[in-house]
Amino acid sequence: MKLYITPTSPYSRRARIAVFEAGYADQCEEIDVGPIADNLDMLLAAHPSGKAPTLVLDDGIGLSECMLIAHYMDDISDGKLYPTDPGARLTCYRLEALGAVLMDSMFTRSGQNRLDPSEQSPTILKKEIIRSNRCYDALEALVSDLEGQTHMGALTVASSLSYADWRGAEDKWRDSHPRLDTWMTKIERHPSMAATARPDS
Numbered sequence: 001m002k003l004y005i006t007p008t009s010p011y012s013r014r015a016r017i018a019v020f021e022a023g024y025a026d027q028c029e030e031i032d033v034g035p036i037a038d039n040l041d042m043l044l045a046a047h048p049s050g051k052a053p054t055l056v057l058d059d060g061i062g063l064s065e066c067m068l069i070a071h072y073m074d075d076i077s078d079g080k081l082y083p084t085d086p087g088a089r090l091t092c093y094r095l096e097a098l099g100a101v102l103m104d105s106m107f108t109r110s111g112q113n114r115l116d117p118s119e120q121s122p123t124i125l126k127k128e129i130i131r132s133n134r135c136y137d138a139l140e141a142l143v144s145d146l147e148g149q150t151h152m153g154a155l156t157v158a159s160s161l162s163y164a165d166w167r168g169a170e171d172k173w174r175d176s177h178p179r180l181d182t183w184m185t186k187i188e189r190h191p192s193m194a195a196t197a198r199p200d201s
């Protein structure tokens, strides 16, 4: 298997974590496709999305979307990434989706912030700042569901918060969400989180 990634992407990180948690890190070659514009042909040969992460299976099939890649890794590892109990699985899915919403929101904000001011949309930025803050508040209220968990729900939330530390430092979410901060400090030491930390962090 090959995993096309960019090292600072939170989406790539989720796919890398999934490969690690499934126990396939040694059998999956990570290929840095950044800057994406320079490697678009390689990405498009694998999947029409042209996005990282893309997982290329040994038979050449390409899988795009980090959540799908996580589910695929769960399938081939006999369920190492998601709980099997239906109630626990639903809780995990809810956390994974909330983490994914926060990631998309932060990614949109980061994209906006890197545009020339003449191309930025204050309306989009404002909407996404409000959305990110809703996510922090909801996650703070769900810390008891996160505690002790290392499933993809918890690891997606952690990846998003780590990205928020970087690209949304002005939010200072740790100051206003102390239970989430304590949980995050612990899960950052989890092996798949430590192994996929941003090179400059």
Ligand SMILES: N[C@@H](CCC(=O)N[C@@H](CS)C(=O)NCC(=O)O)C(=O)O
Pocket (backbone or CB within 6 Å): 006, 009, 010, 011, 012, 036, 050, 051, 052, 053, 064, 065, 066, 067
């Ligand atoms: N929904 C995708 C998002 C992936 C994504 O947007 N990746 C960015 C890099 S962080 C990308 O490939 N951007 C290139 C583009 O949009 O053309 C996922 O969950 O995997």
